Amino acid sequence: MKKLGLTHLAVRNIRRKLFRTVSIILSVAAVSGTLFSATLVIYSVRRSIAVGAGRLGADVLVVPAQDESKAKDALISGRPSEYYMPSKVLDEVRQVEGVEKATPQVFIKSSPLSCCGVSNVLLIGFDPSTDFSVTPWLTDFSGKNFNDNDIIAGDEVPTMTGRTLKFYGQEFNVVGTLARTGMRYLDNSAFITLNAAYKMAEQSGTKALKKVNVTPDEISTVLVKVQDGYAPQRVAVKISFAVDGVKAIASSDVISTVKDQLSKLFTYLLTVGGIVWVMALLLIGVVFSMIVNERQREIGLLRAMGATKGFMFRLLITEAAMLTSAGGVLGVAGGGIVVYSFKNLLVKELSVPYLWPSPGLIIALLVGCIVVSTITGIAAALYPASISARMEPYEAIRKGE
Amino acid sequence: MKKLMMLCIAFAAVALMGTAMVAAADDAPLLKGTAYVAGHGGHLAVINLSTWDLDRIPITHAGSETEGVIAGLHLDAAHKKPGGGTHGAALIGRDLFVGLLDGRIKKYNLDTQKLTDLGQVGEKFCGAIPGPGGKNIYYEDMADGDVYQFNIKKEKKADVIPVGKAVCGIAWTKDGKTAFVSDMVQGKVFILNWKTKKKIGAIPVGTFIHQIRMNPAHTELWVSAPNEFVVTAKGPVPSSVAGKGKSQIVIIDVNKRKVKDRIDLTDDQLFPHDFAFTPDGKYVLLSCRTYSDDSILAVMNAKTHKIVKEVSICKRCHEQAGVKIKIDNGSPLLCGIAVDWGKNPE
Numbered sequence: 001m002k003k004l005g006l007t008h009l010a011v012r013n014i015r016r017k018l019f020r021t022v023s024i025i026l027s028v029a030a031v032s033g034t035l036f037s038a039t040l041v042i043y044s045v046r047r048s049i050a051v052g053a054g055r056l057g058a059d060v061l062v063v064p065a066q067d068e069s070k071a072k073d074a075l076i077s078g079r080p081s082e083y084y085m086p087s088k089v090l091d092e093v094r095q096v097e098g099v100e101k102a103t104p105q106v107f108i109k110s111s112p113l114s115c116c117g118v119s120n121v122l123l124i125g126f127d128p129s130t131d132f133s134v135t136p137w138l139t140d141f142s143g144k145n146f147n148d149n150d151i152i153a154g155d156e157v158p159t160m161t162g163r164t165l166k167f168y169g170q171e172f173n174v175v176g177t178l179a180r181t182g183m184r185y186l187d188n189s190a191f192i193t194l195n196a197a198y199k200m201a202e203q204s205g206t207k208a209l210k211k212v213n214v215t216p217d218e219i220s221t222v223l224v225k226v227q228d229g230y231a232p233q234r235v236a237v238k239i240s241f242a243v244d245g246v247k248a249i250a251s252s253d254v255i256s257t258v259k260d261q262l263s264k265l266f267t268y269l270l271t272v273g274g275i276v277w278v279m280a281l282l283l284i285g286v287v288f289s290m291i292v293n294e295r296q297r298e299i300g301l302l303r304a305m306g307a308t309k310g311f312m313f314r315l316l317i318t319e320a321a322m323l324t325s326a327g328g329v330l331g332v333a334g335g336g337i338v339v340y341s342f343k344n345l346l347v348k349e350l351s352v353p354y355l356w357p358s359p360g361l362i363i364a365l366l367v368g369c370i371v372v373s374t375i376t377g378i379a380a381a382l383y384p385a386s387i388s389a390r391m392e393p394y395e396a397i398r399k400g401e
Numbered sequence: 402m403k404k405l406m407m408l409c410i411a412f413a414a415v416a417l418m419g420t421a422m423v424a425a426a427d428d429a430p431l432l433k434g435t436a437y438v439a440g441h442g443g444h445l446a447v448i449n450l451s452t453w454d455l456d457r458i459p460i461t462h463a464g465s466e467t468e469g470v471i472a473g474l475h476l477d478a479a480h481k482k483p484g485g486g487t488h489g490a491a492l493i494g495r496d497l498f499v500g501l502l503d504g505r506i507k508k509y510n511l512d513t514q515k516l517t518d519l520g521q522v523g524e525k526f527c528g529a530i531p532g533p534g535g536k537n538i539y540y541e542d543m544a545d546g547d548v549y550q551f552n553i554k555k556e557k558k559a560d561v562i563p564v565g566k567a568v569c570g571i572a573w574t575k576d577g578k579t580a581f582v583s584d585m586v587q588g589k590v591f592i593l594n595w596k597t598k599k600k601i602g603a604i605p606v607g608t609f610i611h612q613i614r615m616n617p618a619h620t621e622l623w624v625s626a627p628n629e630f631v632v633t634a635k636g637p638v639p640s641s642v643a644g645k646g647k648s649q650i651v652i653i654d655v656n657k658r659k660v661k662d663r664i665d666l667t668d669d670q671l672f673p674h675d676f677a678f679t680p681d682g683k684y685v686l687l688s689c690r691t692y693s694d695d696s697i698l699a700v701m702n703a704k705t706h707k708i709v710k711e712v713s714i715c716k717r718c719h720e721q722a723g724v725k726i727k728i729d730n731g732s733p734l735l736c737g738i739a740v741d742w743g744k745n746p747e
Binding site for chain 2: 231233234237238240241
């Protein structure tokens, strides 16, 4: 005769009421799906900012005062923007207390005409002699000397090392492509020398359909590294004060802006998740109380046949754990699919950078959400399970008839 | 004999009159000037120090101190954004540079009565103190604990000096080489090397201190330490009402950098938040909260530490105008005081 095992019985019980089973699984899936997707998005954006800020390598960015919002927008959402200020700003910035290094960059939006090269890419001209932002990446490209015909492309620029890219009639050799950062400001940009940028602008009048209006007396931004012992925010204030017509932005403030943008979404998602979680907890508790009432006769018989109180307790807990863990798995799968499918829309609507977390972290999140779901089921079933365990066999059979 | 007796009586009468005159002088100092006291109602109280007449300058809308952030914490869950209200003003020439509880600075010209918004500078300002050299005003921030240097000429933030958690007042030694900054929640006065802007020490004072002022001789630093609340089961209760805690003025010896005296104002139900010394250093004006339906300006003898005059600077106006205070539990609260000595309001 086949022995009635705990798992076997639990599975049989779950199969008996399909609608009830599906309802519980779906409500738990909603909880774990919300939790998983919200956490995944938050981690992704945070990672992207961390990687991007590391790549940027600057503590403070100096931009024209009237273009502060444009500059922040370009950094966060990666929308290519052009803005210029006099190049003498660089020398003035270098004089400010707390500034260790300062280097200029010039921004040129590539032509929107696809005939004339890759369109809507931000070309960033940097000065290799003073640069501390782009140059460290060059070691990734076998320490090759970077000259005026070379270009490094961001991850989203459709090219590969060894090929050429043409902008405003000027041809550049792609000497490397950057690893993805999630920040479109970097991923959708291409880096050339400052000289090359000015030369390209000068010759664009004859070589290209559209003229680039930037002269060697103009720069777009100054990247600043602050001295040890100085807070970037403080140096930013000092620069904004000392140099007329500019606004200095601490990189960490840009990160704060993104965090502020996200905090509302995160609070909303957590509130919804919390409400759904409480509802799921109550629902599972009520359903299992009903199950115990419904199965009084069965519980009595099992007890009469020798099932211990502990067995009865474990039976109900096992059922709850099976249902909620299934809900957890379904939820994380659903949440993952939703985030993956709507990632681009999310990035566009929230204007935030996005980079998937490491596989290890994703696995940890998956496991964590499933564990939380399972614990939810177990917690909700604790009380009904203890009632079922306390039932006297005779009384249970009599009441159940 | 008769002559001698008459002489004695005359001498006694003169002595008595002299004493009475001295006593009278101590009771009611003759001052000339105008005091501007910032308040949470969003306006400055204007007090004629000769007649004690009262007027007001509207600057912004009303707001409570607990709205927004203090020391990085949200104390009022219902108002996570900073409210209105003024908290300190620096008088430079005929311009009042007013620091607001939402971190903005507004300039009010006393001659043209023009109000100019100078923009967002910090998060939540407490004191507004003209600095050494007269080029900058220093605003102390209760939200982030930084001191904001504001350049008067450019009307622009010039520096941000991180000091504590919720800073409220700043004062300098006579040579301008050392600064003292009070931190409300840490109950300390931090000492800063003013050249490097680095902290070089701290003087522990007690909990919940506010603004600080140096006496004209630069020998004493007066610290307002109202220690206002005692937390009871019914919530925070003013310490004088609860019968616990002490509202004090703490006097620091500037040379020794140690507390040398504590003036207890608990029984007077006065909770001073800022001071203004008369130019001769003999009297101190105290802007005091009472946690009742008024806040007052008190005059203290700087030597005897006796309160010689008290005038209402909120209720007098509010009653006439039929204004009922709704913010700050119905108690009108004030803080920073700026005085134009020698010039009465026109």
